[in-house]
Amino acid sequence: MRLELQGLRLAYPGAGLATISDLDLVAEKGSLTALLGPSGSGKTTVMKLIAGHLSPDAGDIRLGDRSLLGLPPEKRRVAMVFQDPLLFPHLTLAGNVGFGLRLRGLPPARIAADVEAMLARVQLAGLGDRRPHQLSGGQQQRAALARALVLRPDLLLLDEPSVGVDPLSRRSPALTRASATRCAA
Amino acid sequence: MRAETWRLLAGVLVALALVLPLVPLAIWSGAHGWRYPDLLPQQWSGKAWTLALSDRGGVVESLGLTLTIAIATTALAALVGVPAGRALGLYDFRGKRLILLLLLAPAILPGIALVLGLHDLFLRLGLVGTTGGVILAHLVPVLPYMTLVMAAVFAGFDTRIEAQARSLGAGPLRTFATVTLPVILPGLLTGALFAFLVSWSQYLLTLAIGGGRVQTLPLVLYSYAAAGRNDVAGAIALIYILPGLAILLFTASRVTGRGFGAVLRP
Numbered sequence: 146m147r148l149e150l151q152g153l154r155l156a157y158p159g160a161g162l163a164t165i166s167d168l169d170l171v172a173e174k175g176s177l178t179a180l181l182g183p184s185g186s187g188k189t190t191v192m193k194l195i196a197g198h199l200s201p202d203a204g205d206i207r208l209g210d211r212s213l214l215g216l217p218p219e220k221r222r223v224a225m226v227f228q229d230p231l232l233f234p235h236l237t238l239a240g241n242v243g244f245g246l247r248l249r250g251l252p253p254a255r256i257a258a259d260v261e262a263m264l265a266r267v268q269l270a271g272l273g274d275r276r277p278h279q280l281s282g283g284q285q286q287r288a289a290l291a292r293a294l295v296l297r298p299d300l301l302l303l304d305e306p307s308v309g310v311d312p313l314s315r316r317s318p319a320l321t322r323a324s325a326t327r328c329a330a
Numbered sequence: 331m332r333a334e335t336w337r338l339l340a341g342v343l344v345a346l347a348l349v350l351p352l353v354p355l356a357i358w359s360g361a362h363g364w365r366y367p368d369l370l371p372q373q374w375s376g377k378a379w380t381l382a383l384s385d386r387g388g389v390v391e392s393l394g395l396t397l398t399i400a401i402a403t404t405a406l407a408a409l410v411g412v413p414a415g416r417a418l419g420l421y422d423f424r425g426k427r428l429i430l431l432l433l434l435a436p437a438i439l440p441g442i443a444l445v446l447g448l449h450d451l452f453l454r455l456g457l458v459g460t461t462g463g464v465i466l467a468h469l470v471p472v473l474p475y476m477t478l479v480m481a482a483v484f485a486g487f488d489t490r491i492e493a494q495a496r497s498l499g500a501g502p503l504r505t506f507a508t509v510t511l512p513v514i515l516p517g518l519l520t521g522a523l524f525a526f527l528v529s530w531s532q533y534l535l536t537l538a539i540g541g542g543r544v545q546t547l548p549l550v551l552y553s554y555a556a557a558g559r560n561d562v563a564g565a566i567a568l569i570y571i572l573p574g575l576a577i578l579l580f581t582a583s584r585v586t587g588r589g590f591g592a593v594l595r596p
Contacts, residue, residue: 198493218496231494235512244508245498296498 146209146299148172153204164190192302196225224293225302230285232277239273245296263295358564378561396546403468403529404522407476415480433474445538452539459541467539468529475524483517523581
């Protein structure tokens, strides 16, 4: 779906200057768009605005033919993977990846199949029973990616997705393909 | 001596310190008179236990009432203490230090001053002599424990995990039930343990606000002790310890993640 940001503006309370000031951006359906900028320039803030974790002071966020403004994060069909994996510590790896699927009320057999297929795509096959603390940093980051990808969101937001991923995994064709095909939502 | 021996010795000393005060109670509960300078009673009897466990003694009824009050107080304290602890643990706002100080007030103020103030207020509200009034009164010393424990829990809580759950399709209530609650559960159980035990052991507040009509176990225990029935008082005291001990073991097994039996082993 086409993403369009129109005149987006946000100033954190107490901050002198606006963090985001009149931002216009268009990302076409099926495209991969990268936000580049120095630390503190507002890349994560823009993603939080799109995902619904922050509300803009002005402007509009449109995905396809609908405005996302006023919609809570869970109704936007926008999945965000944060810089830290933020895996749920009380769930297994499979439980984490199947979290969103369970919320959709899918049958357990379908969830198990989707989770297994997704774990294989991010090279974590056979580790479904492990707890997050039993995984390496790179494995945790890939698990977080799998947890978002398995939902087939309309838009996937990745906040510095290669942080914590080891160099070999970063270049892994399977991982790149897994992200890229879903980014092209 | 090896470190392991020291640890064993320390464990035995702690266990003795905990168990020794209970020994005279246990002896009293089975004694048929126990006079100085006898080391042990001359005669033994099960009469104290028979009375304590019969309807006549009022112990079983007050045990149920004490449990109800302690559980209700703990549940209410959690209902208020979790959001209050979250606000105190996660956010900086004007007046935060004052609120923290006020929360400590029931622990700092003399109990009798607190009781007199509360009694006057509850009398006006028509709450004196009611179980509901006693539960509300128990919240005064209980709530600070729950709130301060939860504030410490939330101080180390990463709210982005909730944002992540929302992003995966969970609404606010589902996020709380499936992500926040399981993550804070060990801390919540610790707070609940404190809350339960503080309510369970209240004497002065229950006496003043209950107006003699709400007879919890500490009140029944004291009335038997004051009447010179040390044998029945001993039996009640042993019954009085059991729920607290059971909750302590249950919470310890949940917090440590070890089995119930494993908690009992050194």
